[in-house]
Amino acid sequence: MADDHPLGNRVSDMRSILTEDPQTWDILWKQKVTPWDSGEIQPPLRQVVESGEIPFTKGGRALVPGCGRGYDTIYLASALGHDTIGLDASATAVEAANQLAQSSSLDLDLVSKIHFEVADFFKYEVPEDKKFDLIYDYTFFVAIPPSKRSLWGSQINSLIKPGGYLITLMFPHVPVHDPQPYAAGPPFYSNFTSYEEVLRVGGSEWEVVLNKIPDDDTLLDVHKGKDRIVVWKRTA
Numbered sequence: 001m002a003d004d005h006p007l008g009n010r011v012s013d014m015r016s017i018l019t020e021d022p023q024t025w026d027i028l029w030k031q032k033v034t035p036w037d038s039g040e041i042q043p044p045l046r047q048v049v050e051s052g053e054i055p056f057t058k059g060g061r062a063l064v065p066g067c068g069r070g071y072d073t074i075y076l077a078s079a080l081g082h083d084t085i086g087l088d089a090s091a092t093a094v095e096a097a098n099q100l101a102q103s104s105s106l107d108l109d110l111v112s113k114i115h116f117e118v119a120d121f122f123k124y125e126v127p128e129d130k131k132f133d134l135i136y137d138y139t140f141f142v143a144i145p146p147s148k149r150s151l152w153g154s155q156i157n158s159l160i161k162p163g164g165y166l167i168t169l170m171f172p173h174v175p176v177h178d179p180q181p182y183a184a185g186p187p188f189y190s191n192f193t194s195y196e197e198v199l200r201v202g203g204s205e206w207e208v209v210l211n212k213i214p215d216d217d218t219l220l221d222v223h224k225g226k227d228r229i230v231v232w233k234r235t236a
Contacts, residue, residue, distance in 0.1 A: 015187050020145070022089035022120060029092035034068070036139040041071045044169055044214045044229040045136065049079050054209055054231055056080055056165060060133030063087065063159060065121040066140030070097030070114075074104065077113040082134060086116045087124060094118050122151055124159070131161040138169040142190045153198030157234075164234050166206075168195055172226040192230060205236040 013033050018024050028034060049056065059081040064073045067086025077084040088094050097116045106114075121140070126132075135156060144152055160166060170190040192211070199206050210231040 018187055025088070025143075026090040026092050029090045029096070037068055039071075041075045042138060042169055042171075042227075044227060045072060045075070045138070045167065046079075047214070048167065048210060048229060048231060049076075054165065057133040058082070061085075061130065062134040062136065063132045064136050065124075066137075066143060067097060067116065068093050068139075070100050070116060072136055072138065073097065073116065074101055074106070074114055076134065076136065078106075078110055080134070081113070083113050084115065086114075087119045087121055088116070089118070089120060091118045122155055124155070126159060131164070132159055133161060133164050134167065135160050135164070136167045136169075139171060141168065141195065142171070142188050144188070146188060146194065149194065150198045150201065153201055156199065157202065157204045160234055162234055162236060165209075166199075166232040166234070168230045168232065170195070170228040170230065192228065195230065199232065203236070204234065206232045207235050209233050 014028060014035060017027055017031070017033060048054065057080075060083070062073075062076045062080065062082035062084040064070075064076065064084065064086045067073050067088050070086050073084050073086035076082050086094075086097055088097070094116045101111065101114050101116070137156075141149065141152060156166060170192070172189060208230060210229065212230075213228050
């Protein structure tokens with residue numbers, strides 16, 4: 001029920017607008033119905049990048065599908081020196097992301113590494129020599145109806161290079177046997193198994209190099225007890 005959801009009525013408002021038409025995301029942005037937007041990058045992303053636990057490539061290429069206002073795109077370009085592309089189906093979101101980048105007093109070298117595009121992730125293509133060293137997914141996977149998530153897995157595999165990393169910040173993370181997974185959102189649910197079963201298709205091989213539930217003390221209130229961060233490395 002919406003009243004029991006950590007994001008309250010905003011999730012039910014979002015679900016009343018969303019359809020499978022990608023342009024309904026633009027309606028949400030225009031109406032400021034964006035319950036996933038906390039106004040900053042999520043602490044678990046910062047922790048995994050800055051902890052040194054994983055030897056992420058620096059100065060490569062990164063992709064953030066469903067980038068929204070662009071916090072993560074800007075951060076990855078800054079922290080790892082990646083030429084970073086943020087994609088969103090909403091022109092309003094991309095406009096907001098460009099405004100944020102322009103208002104953040106970034107140096108010109110960093111600005112040159114940040115790119116925002118209005119695009120359909122599922123139709124996005126890059127040449128072989130432009131595949132990504134890193135892809136970050138936060139509240140993009142959960143926006144896809146579970147029946148269509150295999151398309152996400154196929155596209156991730158087509159865009160990331162062997163040896164590349166996929167960071168999945170699962171929110172809201174629900175137990176595999178949760179009797180009411182659709183009560184979670186926005187707008188759907190996620191768990192480790194739902195990612196794993198669509199990534200390892202067509203002969204693609206992935207190694208889980210980090211799998212942890214962040215300490216609640218480090219999380220924003222609405223994320224406490226709801227986050228899981230998993231880093232995958234594509235091995236073949």
